[in-house]
Amino acid sequence: MPELPEVETTRRGLAPHLLGRRVQRLTIRQLQLRWPIAAGLREHLPGQQLEQIERRAKYLLVHTRAGSALLHLGMSGSLRVLPEATPAGAHDHVDWHLDSGQVLRYTDPRRFGCQLWQNPGQVHALLAGLGPEPLSDAFDGDYLWQRSRGRRSGVKLFLMDQKIVVGVGNIYAAEALFAAGIHPARAAGKVSLARYRALADAVRQILNYAIDRGGTTLRDFISPDGLPGYFEQELFVYGRAGEACKRCATPVRSIALGQRSTFFCPRCQR
Secondary structure, eight states: OOOOHHHHHHHHHHHHHHHTOBBEEEESOOSSSSSSSSSSHHHSSSTTOOOOEETTTTTTEEEEHHHEEEEEOTTTOOOOETTTTTTOOTTTTEEETTTTTTTEEHHHHHHHEEEEETTTOOOTTTTTTTTOOOSSTTTTTHHHHHTTOOOOSSSHHHHTTTSSSSSHHHHHHHHHHHHHOOOOSGGGSSSOOOHHHHHHHHHHHHHHHHHHHHHHHHSSSTTTTTOOOOOOOOOOSTTTTSOOOOOOOOOOEEEEEEEEEEOTTTOOOO
8 A cells, every 4th residue: 555655656646737727627537436536626626726735644635725635545556747648557546637738647447546636725524633643743752752651552553543644554553663673563552652653763864764765766657557666675573574674683573553553663663
């Protein structure tokens, strides 16, 4: 599933091709994604100029004067800008026809993504109650420590709670906890302030690195056969169960937390 750096890479890659352009019409080949494509989007987006593209958590918000399109890539979705005459494939569900002669094409084999609508001055229900962005000033170790007091669940589950902080998915939570030397199953309320400060710094560094790599390896958002330029992951523990820890050579272990595989080094993480 695309995580925060991939979504941010998508935002940055698409912005030069979309900002200032006007949506002339929509072609919808499949109305039913995770939810039906919003009536508000179908009614209000055509004719609008695209003024801003914002990321909130793993969602993209494309702002116009009439409101905002709320997009999510789901587990397998992608967005590309293509020449309007590019033939559509079996999983190419939605085209936004732009006044540039190109289309913004949404492709999603599993149809777990969405294209919804947010009216001006409102916050969509999917965005309400979300925690701060991990790269914002509102997120730091002191904030994590305060929110964690009294919590018995594992610190990894705490870090992945979207009401605590958005966009830190399974991969990045595992890697940040390794960088901070914290065992993922340790009770969130038992982690010290100093260690939360180290964890917040690790989250920022890892996400920024991933975003930078995404930017420098951005392959294509404009060719018919291009794939989004997601970064090439360089992982220390995630998906490496049984392999030697890159820091101490102890075999990386895997356990289940919250019904998801969790990877860690039993020597480096306490």
